[in-house]
Amino acid sequence: MMLGVSVWRSLVQRCVVRGLHTGSACRAAEGGEAMGSPTFDPSVLQMLVCPLSRKALRYEKSTNELINYELGIAYPIVDGIPNMIPQDARMIHREQKSKDPDHPPQ
Amino acid sequence: MGAPLCSVSRLCRASWRAVRPGCQRLHQTQPTGKETHFGFQTVSEEEKGERVYQVFENVAKNYDLMNDSMSLGIHRLWKDWLVRYMNPTPGTQLLDVAGGTGDVAFRFINYVQAQREKIRRNKLDHQQNLSWSDISMSYSQEQKGSLMGSKAVICDINKEMLKVGREKSLQLGYSEGLSWVAGDAEELPFADEKFDIYTIAFGIRNVTHLEKALEEAYRVLKPGGRFLCLEFSQVNNPVLARLYDLYSFQVIPVLGEVIAGDWKSYQYLVESIRRFPPQEEFKEMIEDAGFFKVTYHNLTSGVVAVHSGFKL
Numbered sequence: 364m365m366l367g368v369s370v371w372r373s374l375v376q377r378c379v380v381r382g383l384h385t386g387s388a389c390r391a392a393e394g395g396e397a398m399g400s401p402t403f404d405p406s407v408l409q410m411l412v413c414p415l416s417r418k419a420l421r422y423e424k425s426t427n428e429l430i431n432y433e434l435g436i437a438y439p440i441v442d443g444i445p446n447m448i449p450q451d452a453r454m455i456h457r458e459q460k461s462k463d464p465d466h467p468p469q
Numbered sequence: 470m471g472a473p474l475c476s477v478s479r480l481c482r483a484s485w486r487a488v489r490p491g492c493q494r495l496h497q498t499q500p501t502g503k504e505t506h507f508g509f510q511t512v513s514e515e516e517k518g519e520r521v522y523q524v525f526e527n528v529a530k531n532y533d534l535m536n537d538s539m540s541l542g543i544h545r546l547w548k549d550w551l552v553r554y555m556n557p558t559p560g561t562q563l564l565d566v567a568g569g570t571g572d573v574a575f576r577f578i579n580y581v582q583a584q585r586e587k588i589r590r591n592k593l594d595h596q597q598n599l600s601w602s603d604i605s606m607s608y609s610q611e612q613k614g615s616l617m618g619s620k621a622v623i624c625d626i627n628k629e630m631l632k633v634g635r636e637k638s639l640q641l642g643y644s645e646g647l648s649w650v651a652g653d654a655e656e657l658p659f660a661d662e663k664f665d666i667y668t669i670a671f672g673i674r675n676v677t678h679l680e681k682a683l684e685e686a687y688r689v690l691k692p693g694g695r696f697l698c699l700e701f702s703q704v705n706n707p708v709l710a711r712l713y714d715l716y717s718f719q720v721i722p723v724l725g726e727v728i729a730g731d732w733k734s735y736q737y738l739v740e741s742i743r744r745f746p747p748q749e750e751f752k753e754m755i756e757d758a759g760f761f762k763v764t765y766h767n768l769t770s771g772v773v774a775v776h777s778g779f780k781l
Contacts, residue, residue: 404648406648407622407648407650410622410659410660410663411650411658411659411660412658412659412660413658414652414653414656414657414658415656417660417661419660438658441628441651442632442635443635443649444628444631444632444635444649444650444651445650445651445658446628446651447650447651447652447653447658448626448651448652448653449656451651
């Protein structure tokens with residue numbers, strides 16, 4: 364009985380919360396860092412690797428991507444969440460790579 | 470440079486998601502020609518991945534509401550049970566796969582905080598006369614934060630589910646110890662031997678290649694690490710099984726239509742539960758992936774089961 368009551372209460376609460384938050388969710392930009400949206404937490408980099416080569420990645424702040432220079436793949440970070448799905452990743456152009464092959468930007 | 474590119478194309482051939490319009494993709498999906506099941510339908514492996522993605526994209530916003538209404542809130546008790554059974558100590562590194570809405574991770578953080586509080590109180594009880602060195606020690610430990618280094622990484626292939634989960638974490642006021650990553654359970658983006666515990670709650674039946682997901686779980690766990698899976702299973706009581714069938718096929722899709730406006734997704738959820746291997750068979754699969762001491766516990770007469778295994 365108690366469970367029923369608490370579940371009902373949480374359902375009602377959630378409906379109210381959802382009603383209030385749909386607006387803000389829609390405003391968040393799909394492809395980039397919207398104002399006030401959480402930023403990437405670099406501590407997770409200690410664990411992250413490229414799922415294809417299992418090599419460490421570099422965080423490129425200017426483009427907000429995690430980059431595997433060896434394979435030339437850039438994984439986007441959307442709203443602070445790194446997207447490590449190869450199908451969503453971007454190939455880095457060769458010209459860009461040849462600019463600074465040995466010392467990629469930190 | 471030749472070798473790595475080779476390995477990309479080899480791995481890409483095995484991947485199954487289709488290219489969606491509007492996104493710049495790394496490579497096109499190539500059909501593997503193999504078939505699998507999507508609920509009770511037989512589909513190609515590529516199609517399954519795409520359709521599962523659509524299901525969870527559709528249900529993400531109503532996911533918690535639907536879980537509560539379909540299970541009458543019991544899913545909360547199952548998840549509570551899982552975390553109590555896990556019994557994580559402060560410092561534990563958790564990877565929660567397919568944990569998009571954060572249900573397991575939030576419980577994990579709460580549990581670790583409670584454990585840490587218990588340890589702190591015990592210590593206080595034992596140390597009535599503190600020396601200066603004890604006091605400075607306690608300050609240096611405080612700096613590690615209220616989780617003593619514990620971390621939960623939530624990995625889900627579905628970005629919608631992650632978005633909902635992260636919003637929820639902000640609403641609930643979780644500020645530390647949580648990281649959100651979009652990744653595939655079959656190709657985890659984590660280095661070897663990084664985690665103490667791997668959990669997957671109500672996720673593994675949606676994975677196209679179960680054995681691949683289990684192999685990846687084994688890879689990312691530290692030696693001594695534990696695999697824990699909470700999943701729907703086979704009801705062992707025949708009377709309850711009849712009632713459960715009736716409820717699953719007659720009530721759940723209707724609830725899905727009424728509450729979330731989505732009959733098909735919930736029809737799939739029910740069917741996928743029936744297609745998932747029963748307790749013993751799944752236990753053998755976990756053993757085949759290399760885990761030791763594999764056991765399972767039935768909850769609610771086997772409506773769900775928790776499988777556990779260790780990497781030794």
